[in-house]
Amino acid sequence: MTTTTDPHQGQFRLSMLLYDSRYRSMTIQIVALIGFLMLIGWLLSNTAQNLADLGKEPGFSFMLEPSGYDINQRLLDYNSQDSHLRASLMGLLNTLLVAAMGCIAATVIGVIIGVLRLSPNWIVARLSAVYVEGFRNVPVLLWIVFIMAVLIETLPQPSAFRKGEASMSLWDTVAITNRGVYIPEPLFSRSLGDIHVLGSSALRFDVSLDLLALLAVLIAGILTSVLIKRRADVIQEATGERPRTWHLRLGAIVVPFILVLAVLGFYLGYPELKGFNFKGGTHLRNSLIALWLALSLYTGAFIAEIVRSGILAVSKGQTEAASALGMRPNRTMSLVVLPQALRVIIPPLISNYLNLTKNSSLAIAVGYMDITGTLGGITMNQTGRELETVLLLMLVYLTISLTISAVMNWYNESVKLKER
Amino acid sequence: MSDMSYVRSEMLPERAPPASQIGFVGWIRANLFNGVGNSILTILSLIFLWYILSALLPWIFAPTWNSGSLNECREIFGADGGHGAACWGVIRERWVQLLFGFYPEAERWRPIVGFGLLFVALIPVLFNMISRRMNWVLLLVVLGLAGLYLGGALGIIAGLVLLGAAGFVGFKAFTTSKEDRAAEIASGAKRLPNPFIFSAIYPFIAPWLLWGGSIWLPVGAALGFVVGYFAYRFLAPIVGSLAGLIIAVLAALVWWLFLTGGFASIMQSIIPIGLEAVESRNFGGFMLSITIGVVAIACSLPIGVVLALGRQSDLLIVKALCVGFIEFIRGVPLITLLFVASTLLNIFLPPGTNFDIILRVLIMVTLFAAAYMAEVVRGGLAALPKGQYEAADALGLDYWKAQRLIIMPQALKISIPGIVSTFIGVFKDTVLVSIIGLLDPLGLSNAIRADQDWNGVVWELYGFIAFMFFVFCFSMSRYSMYLERRLRTDHS
Numbered sequence: 001m002t003t004t005t006d007p008h009q010g011q012f013r014l015s016m017l018l019y020d021s022r023y024r025s026m027t028i029q030i031v032a033l034i035g036f037l038m039l040i041g042w043l044l045s046n047t048a049q050n051l052a053d054l055g056k057e058p059g060f061s062f063m064l065e066p067s068g069y070d071i072n073q074r075l076l077d078y079n080s081q082d083s084h085l086r087a088s089l090m091g092l093l094n095t096l097l098v099a100a101m102g103c104i105a106a107t108v109i110g111v112i113i114g115v116l117r118l119s120p121n122w123i124v125a126r127l128s129a130v131y132v133e134g135f136r137n138v139p140v141l142l143w144i145v146f147i148m149a150v151l152i153e154t155l156p157q158p159s160a161f162r163k164g165e166a167s168m169s170l171w172d173t174v175a176i177t178n179r180g181v182y183i184p185e186p187l188f189s190r191s192l193g194d195i196h197v198l199g200s201s202a203l204r205f206d207v208s209l210d211l212l213a214l215l216a217v218l219i220a221g222i223l224t225s226v227l228i229k230r231r232a233d234v235i236q237e238a239t240g241e242r243p244r245t246w247h248l249r250l251g252a253i254v255v256p257f258i259l260v261l262a263v264l265g266f267y268l269g270y271p272e273l274k275g276f277n278f279k280g281g282t283h284l285r286n287s288l289i290a291l292w293l294a295l296s297l298y299t300g301a302f303i304a305e306i307v308r309s310g311i312l313a314v315s316k317g318q319t320e321a322a323s324a325l326g327m328r329p330n331r332t333m334s335l336v337v338l339p340q341a342l343r344v345i346i347p348p349l350i351s352n353y354l355n356l357t358k359n360s361s362l363a364i365a366v367g368y369m370d371i372t373g374t375l376g377g378i379t380m381n382q383t384g385r386e387l388e389t390v391l392l393l394m395l396v397y398l399t400i401s402l403t404i405s406a407v408m409n410w411y412n413e414s415v416k417l418k419e420r
Numbered sequence: 421m422s423d424m425s426y427v428r429s430e431m432l433p434e435r436a437p438p439a440s441q442i443g444f445v446g447w448i449r450a451n452l453f454n455g456v457g458n459s460i461l462t463i464l465s466l467i468f469l470w471y472i473l474s475a476l477l478p479w480i481f482a483p484t485w486n487s488g489s490l491n492e493c494r495e496i497f498g499a500d501g502g503h504g505a506a507c508w509g510v511i512r513e514r515w516v517q518l519l520f521g522f523y524p525e526a527e528r529w530r531p532i533v534g535f536g537l538l539f540v541a542l543i544p545v546l547f548n549m550i551s552r553r554m555n556w557v558l559l560l561v562v563l564g565l566a567g568l569y570l571g572g573a574l575g576i577i578a579g580l581v582l583l584g585a586a587g588f589v590g591f592k593a594f595t596t597s598k599e600d601r602a603a604e605i606a607s608g609a610k611r612l613p614n615p616f617i618f619s620a621i622y623p624f625i626a627p628w629l630l631w632g633g634s635i636w637l638p639v640g641a642a643l644g645f646v647v648g649y650f651a652y653r654f655l656a657p658i659v660g661s662l663a664g665l666i667i668a669v670l671a672a673l674v675w676w677l678f679l680t681g682g683f684a685s686i687m688q689s690i691i692p693i694g695l696e697a698v699e700s701r702n703f704g705g706f707m708l709s710i711t712i713g714v715v716a717i718a719c720s721l722p723i724g725v726v727l728a729l730g731r732q733s734d735l736l737i738v739k740a741l742c743v744g745f746i747e748f749i750r751g752v753p754l755i756t757l758l759f760v761a762s763t764l765l766n767i768f769l770p771p772g773t774n775f776d777i778i779l780r781v782l783i784m785v786t787l788f789a790a791a792y793m794a795e796v797v798r799g800g801l802a803a804l805p806k807g808q809y810e811a812a813d814a815l816g817l818d819y820w821k822a823q824r825l826i827i828m829p830q831a832l833k834i835s836i837p838g839i840v841s842t843f844i845g846v847f848k849d850t851v852l853v854s855i856i857g858l859l860d861p862l863g864l865s866n867a868i869r870a871d872q873d874w875n876g877v878v879w880e881l882y883g884f885i886a887f888m889f890f891v892f893c894f895s896m897s898r899y900s901m902y903l904e905r906r907l908r909t910d911h912s
Contacts, residue, residue, distance in 0.1 A: 018662055029737040036741055043768045050767045121458045122451035123465045137893035138886045139848040141855075142862060146882040149869070153878045358753040365855055376759060386763040393759075394752045401751035 047387070060392075062383045063088070064202070069378050071369045073285050076205050084379045085202040091374030092396060098291050098370065099357040105296035106356060107349075110303025117308050128304065135301035141362050143298055148290035148366040152178050158277050168271075175271045175278050181289060182271035185282040189265030210264050217260045221253035228252065287368035291360065299356045303349060310345035311337070343415050350408045354401055361397070371396055479879075482506045488513070489873035510874050511884050517868075518885070521704015521859050527632070527696060529569050531707045534629040536562040538714065541622035544615040546899070548906075553593040555615035560586035623718070630703075630711065632695035636687040640680035648672030700778040704859035706888060712778070713847040716785040720846065721839070723786070724793025725832075729823065731794065732801050742794070749791035754849050757784040762856040781853055789846040796842055800835030801827065833907050840900035844893045851889075861885045 017027045051058055067087040070080050075093045078086055117128035135143070155178040156166035168175045175182040192209035228249050236242040271281030314337050322332040363370040364377055371393065380389040436442075440449060452462045482505035487493045493507035511518075520528055540559045560582045567579025596604070605611055624638040651671040656664030688694065703711070730742035749757070761780040766773060804827060812822035832839070854863035865881050868874050874881075 019660070025735050029735045032735075032741065033737050046770050047767050049771050053771055119458075119461070120451070120454070121461050121465075123469075124461050127465055127469070133894060134890065137844070137848075137890045137897070139851040139862075139889055141851045142882060142886055142889065145862060145865075146878070146886070149878040149882065153876055361753040361755045362852070362855075364755070372753070372755060376756065380759075380763075386759070387767060390756060390759050390764060394748075394756050397753055397756065398748065398751040402747075 051387070056384070058387060060388055062385055062388070063392075065383075067379065068382065071374065073288055073369060083202050084375075084383070087379060088371060088375040088392070089203065091369055091371035094368065095357070095360055095363075095370040095372075098288060098295070098360050098363065098368070099353075101292050102295040102299065102356050102360065103353045105292065106299035106303055106352070109296060109300030111307050113300060113304035114307030114311070117304060118311060132301045132304050135298050136305075140294060140298040140359050141365060143294035144290055144362055145365055147294050148286060151286045151290055154178075158273065161273050161278075173268070173270055175273075175281075177278065178286070179277065180283050180285040182278045182281040182283055184268040184270050185280070187267055187269045189267060191264065213260055213264070214257065217256045218253070221256055224252040225249040285368070287363065287366040290366050291363050291368050295356050295359055299352055299359075302352050302355075306345055306348045306352065310341040313344045314340045346415070347408055347412060350404060350411070354404045357400055357404070358397060479506050482508065484508050485512055490876055491873075506880050506883075507877060508880060510868065510877050510880055514864075514868055514874075515884075517705060518861050518864055519705045520707050521864065522702045523704070523707065524696075524698060524702065527698060529566060530629045530632070530695065530698075532569075533562065533566040534626050535710070536566070537622060537625065537629075540615075541619040544619055546903075551593060551598075552612050552615060553589055555618075556612055557586045557590040557593065559615075559618060560589070628695065630698070630707075631700075632697040634684055634688040634692070634694040636684040636693075637680070639687070640683045641676065643683070644672045644675045644680065647675045700776045703778060704864055705861055708778075708853070708858060708860050709847070709850040710892075712782060712785055712850045712853065715782050716789045716846050716850075717843050719786045720789035720793045720842075723790035725797050725828070727790060727794035728797035728801060731798055746791045746794050749788055750795065754785070754788050754852055755855060757788055758852055758856050760784060777858070781856070781858065785846065785850070788849075789842065792842050792845070793839065796835050796838035797831060799838060800831035800833075803834050804831050836900055836904055836907070840896055840903075844896050847892060847896070848889065861888070 017023050063085045064083045066081050067084045068080050069087070071078055071087060071090050071094075073094060074090045075097060076090065078090050113128045113131055116124050117132065119125050119128075155176055158175075158177045158179060160166040161168070161175065161177070166177075173184050188210045192213065194206040194208050196204065196206055198204040228245050232243055232245045269280050271278045271283075273279075318336055318340065319332060322336040327335065360370060361372040361376075364373045367373065369377075375389055375396075376393045380386055383389070437446075440446060453459045482493075482497070484493045484496060484506060485508045487496065487507060487509035489509070490507055493505070493509060497505050516528075520531060523531065537559070540555070540562055543555055543558065564579045564582030564586060567575045567577075567582060569575075570579075621642070624642045628635060628638045648668040648671055652664050652668035655667050658664075659667070727742050727746060730738050731746065733739055733742075758781065761784040762777065765780045765783070808826055808830065809822070812826040817825065851860055851862045854860050854866070857863070859867070862885065865885060868881060869877060
């Protein structure tokens with residue numbers, strides 16, 4: 001005897017495509033796919049028709065033509081005879097530069113404000129809350145434009161330094177003017193020179209051997225320091241006494257580094273007032289500073305909330321349990337609270353880094369030449385290739401985003417609570 | 421034997437806690453000066469506050485309301501006047517422009533009325549504390565005030581009549597208590613219609629008020645829904661509900677695509693009712709931001725819910741399409757989508773199509789917001805315990821009924837904070853339209869700063885715009901907290 005009803009074994013009828021749950025999902029999917037393909041086809045045929053009407057041949061060969069415009073803030077050498085491709089590369093590097101600077105500053109601001117917001121001190125907690133609400137509730141583009149305008153309107157002109165109305169800060173090393181900030185630049189009197197990579201192609205770049213040497217020494221120092229720590233761990237486990245190693249560990253990093261600096265003849269090139277403007281030093285333009293400040297202040301407010309909620313997410317019992325085990329407060333923080341809080345904090349933190357990177361495209365409002373300003377701005381206007389440039393622009397941002405979210409997924413997977 | 425001890429036989433009276441532990445002093449000791457570090461922090465914060473306020477307050481309360489240019493302000497305060505005190509003349513002279521852009525002066529009542537009606541339409545959606553009658557009173561008041569504002573004999577009479585009606589209904593609402601009213605209704609008194617009706621009509625009124633033109637176009641658009649509804653009503657019993665639904669949607673589409681235009685022009689030639697058309701390039705200021713924000717917010721929630729359901733569904737192709745769309749939109753900055761709106765959308769559409777720039781921006785901003793909304797709703801769906809889905813299945817509900825009655829109400833409730841922060845994000849992102857040349861407040865501020873009179877104004881102008889955005893966004897975030905409290909059903 002069977003109590004289950006067998007599926008209807010009758011003949012297949014057309015209406016079963018809609019009313020039989022065995023076929024319905026297939027029908028829906030095929031209809032959706034056909035609809036999607038038809039939409040794409042329709043858009044493509046329209047685009048082809050429109051481009052043909054405008055007399056534009058779609059293609060990316062324009063990227064290799066000379067760009068004909070200058071980029072004032074750049075990380076590699078570039079001139080207006082270089083191709084659009086190289087201009088875009090400069091833009092991409094500028095985007096990554098401001099994004100990296102912004103992420104670091106925003107994290108510092110966010111962690112400080114987030115911790116202060118949890119302070120038992122009433123007035124400090126209130127001030128942090130005001131900061132967070134104030135910055136979160138006003139558009140970031142407004143902050144960018146506003147800070148730019150403040151920099152231009154309120155800072156002294158270079159000529160004011162000549163007349164003595166303004167003076168350089170930090171013992172005459174930094175000049176803050178309304179054309180930007182001039183900071184000392186690192187120079188080497190016995191420089192090892194550069195290696196030119198990729199000849200004269202659009203992707204060429206120079207690698208400073210000085211920098212490589214310094215990096216190598218730094219990494220070697222850190223590795224030595226780690227080895228010293230390992231040895232201390234071994235001794236502690238064998239004897240129960242931990243040798244004092246912090247001076248050795250610090251020395252292993254700092255001493256070789258300073259030695260190499262001395263060998264290379266390191267000195268700082270200070271900015272100096274020459275004629276109507278400052279010469280020497282590294283010139284950080286207003287647009288970079290405004291963008292960097294605005295992005296980090298704005299994102300910092302979001303990160304503060306993430307940090308706060310992360311710390312609050314660790315239940316109080318964990319801290320109490322750690323105290324019951326006899327841990328000191330800072331060991332409790334580093335061994336019990338932080339590892340658990342970080343699991344909550346890191347994913348939204350990374351998505352905020354992603355937001356910051358995408359928001360850096362607002363650079364175009366203050367004339368900072370990031371990828372949107374070069375490829376999506378001047379290159380688009382000069383070549384009239386809206387379709388190709390916007391596609392490339394989206395592709396670049398999509399690559400950055402997908403890379404970051406891949407990293408995030410990898411992290412989530414590695415710190416996931418192992419449920420048994 | 422001195423083996424004696426004393427045992428107290430009565431309780432000591434309770435004593436008041438020491439003065440340093442209670443009241444103001446106790447609070448200060450507990451919150452501001454408990455420990456050396458905390459005291460230092462408090463003092464530093466107080467110095468910081470004093471420093472800020474001593475600069476800010478004289479700056480704000482500067483008697484420059486009537487100045488006509490930055491130079492006049494500087495004359496009032498000497499050479500350094502630009503920074504020591506605010507020059508509020510720029511706000512007095514330009515606030516109308518910052519609110520309305522270049523919207524024709526004679527027609528400015530229309531956005532104002534539209535904004536007032538927006539609140540009336542939103543109240544039944546947002547709050548449940550206001551009674552049905554008070555809602556209609558509010559509607560009458562807004563319309564009556566509009567009549568008075570318009571002036572003219574007709575306007576004043578209509579306004580007074582509407583206000584009178586509002587007063588009458590409002591008076592009755594105030595004088596009869598809730599219980600009495602319930603008894604009246606139980607004994608067969610007529611209820612006022614549900615105010616949701618007005619909320620449903622509003623999306624057709626608002627564009628007509630803002631852009632003007634013939635009234636028959638929005639009426640025709642609304643009739644599309646009526647056509648679809650009746651098609652479903654009559655066909656569903658005959659051909660089955662799913663086929664009926666498909667035919668109803670097709671009927672509405674046919675009506676909108678092919679018949680609305682003809683209907684509108686015929687009706688306009690018979691009964692010409694309309695407002696003077698206002699072109700999109702005259703839109704600007706906060707009116708533009710609010711228009712874009714409200715439309716994108718209202719449209720992105722349903723689209724986002726559908727996308728989230730698609731992403732969670734078992735249908736592989738549907739899921740892939742939704743994931744692709746969401747990840748693509750979330751992976752690119754809004755500004756590139758606005759570039760698409762300003763330069764490319766016309767290339768994607770049939771040759772000769774050239775539609776309004778604001779409409780194009782609206783489409784892209786809505787798509788952008790919908791992708792973010794989908795992720796928020798997906799979070800809510802994922803946070804729901806699996807037992808809820810199983811319970812819905814066990815009750816024998818089909819997919820849509822389960823979603824509508826069990827899953828969505830809970831998932832949306834969980835995701836309220838995320839939804840509202842997406843709303844706030846969308847509203848803030850509307851300033852990006854200034855980059856593609858629309859005159860939102862930020863775009864206007866560039867124009868104002870380029871003006872000879874106000875060349876060099878920074879703090880006042882941006883401060884004003886920032887303050888307005890802060891008010892909107894902050895009230896939205898407070899509302900989300902209120903909504904969370906209202907919908908909370910647990911007992912903690």
